[in-house]
Every structure is written in structure tokens, then in C-alpha cells.
Amino acid sequence: MKDIYAWAAIGLIVLTSTTGDVLLSHAMKRVGDVGELWKRRGVLAVLGRVLRTPTFALGLMAMGIAFYSLLFGLSWGNLSLVVPASASLTFVANAVAARIFLHERVGRRRWIAALLVAGGVVLMAL
């Protein structure tokens, strides 16, 4: 019974954190290299530019929901199941989402990595 709750939490974490990751990545690509920006204009310029990017706030909200799902998941399941399973599945979902929504070049290397991680997740759930 507990496992069903744990997997429900994992599903919710995957959905919300993938949404959050894609939105945050989109926001930070618009901001540009923060290291460079910090060096040239200081930390306040970095903060201002990040906070003024609309997709950042949306991404943060999605991550917040993902975070609370993680709290629930951790109270129901083993640390070594919930954390790797949700995070690795998120990684696979992200590979697809990054290709579709962020137009990232997900080459052979990254697909092989996605399959390896997906295989790892299945093994960890056995």
C-alpha cells in the first residue's frame, strides 16, 4: 500500500519538476552566462535580470510543488527508492521535453545516457 503512495508521489514529482526544469532553463538561457554578468555588472544586476524573467517565476512555482511532493514521498518511501527513481525519471522526461520545448540537440550520447538511466531506474524499482 505504501508503495502505491510512494509511486504516486514520484509521478507528481516527475511531472512538476520537468515543467520547472524546462521553464528555469528557458529563463536562464535568456539571462545569459551569470558568471560573466556578475563580473561585469555585479550581483545585483544578476538578481535583477533573473527575477525580471517571467518564466523564472513560473519555473520556481513548479519547483515548489515538486519540492513538497518530494517531502511527502520521502515520508512514505525509502530514501534510496524515492530520490533516485523520481530524479532519474525526471531526467528521461527532461530529455524529451528539452528536445521539444528548448530545441536542445539531444544527440546519440544523450539518448544512450537516457536509456542507461531509464534502465537503472527499472532495476532500482525491482
Next chain:
Amino acid sequence: MPQLTFRKYLVLAGITVCATAGDSLLARGMKQLGNINVSLHNLSGLLLAILNPWVTAGILLLLAFFACYISALSWADLTYVLPATSLGYVLVALVARFGFHEEVSPTRWLGIALIAAGVGFVAAGPSLTPSRQHLHSHEASRDTISQEVKL
């Protein structure tokens, strides 16, 4: 340039360590508090969880993780940053096994090995997709670690 590269790898390492330590501390705190039922009238219990010192420390570390994470996303692909940081799951399993004495079965160890292999595949490739979107901000295109990684 070499200093910048080193700093970027440091940021990636920061993601791994902070996420792992943060998750572990959170887990410890939540186990201490016991199970929380999902129901609307128990939301106060969830909010009170934040007052537990383990949970507080975990949240602080996860904030540090977040700072490292978004700065990495400003100069690398999402599909590069995520697997590079998934090395943390190996750390989590080690903490779960040796810190909390949870059972980690041989099949799970094999799963961990596959994840680690996947990380290796991505880490050896380019870190940023060159695209119109990235070229918009010249800072991002001028200084990517993909150029150094290819060497």
C-alpha cells in the same frame, strides 16, 4: 579561460553535493516526524515540518543547490546539467546504506552503476547546443565549456 572552466566544474560539483546532502538531511527530518497524511486539514503539520532542525538544514542546502543549478543552466544545456548532477543518486544510495543503514539490494547497485555510466556518456559530450536563442546573448556563446570539453 582555465579558471572559468574550473569554476564551472566547481558549480556542477556544488549541485551534486548540495542536492545529496540536502535530500539526506530532509529524509532524516521527515523520518523523525513520521508519516504525514495527505489531507487539507493536515496542512499545518506539513508547515510545522519546516521547524525541524534537520529539515531546516536540508532546505538551506537545497537553496544552495538551486543557486548552483540555475547558474549552470545559464551556460549549459538542461540535458547536460541534469545527468552531470545525477551522480548525486550514487551518493544518495551510499548515504542511505551507510548513514541510515537502509537495505540496498544488488539489483539496486546495478541500477546505480547504469546511472553512473549514463552520466559518463553525457559528461564526455558537448555542454551547450549552439542555437539562435543562445547566440542572442553574446556572453553565453562566447564562453561555453563545450569548447573546452571538446579538446
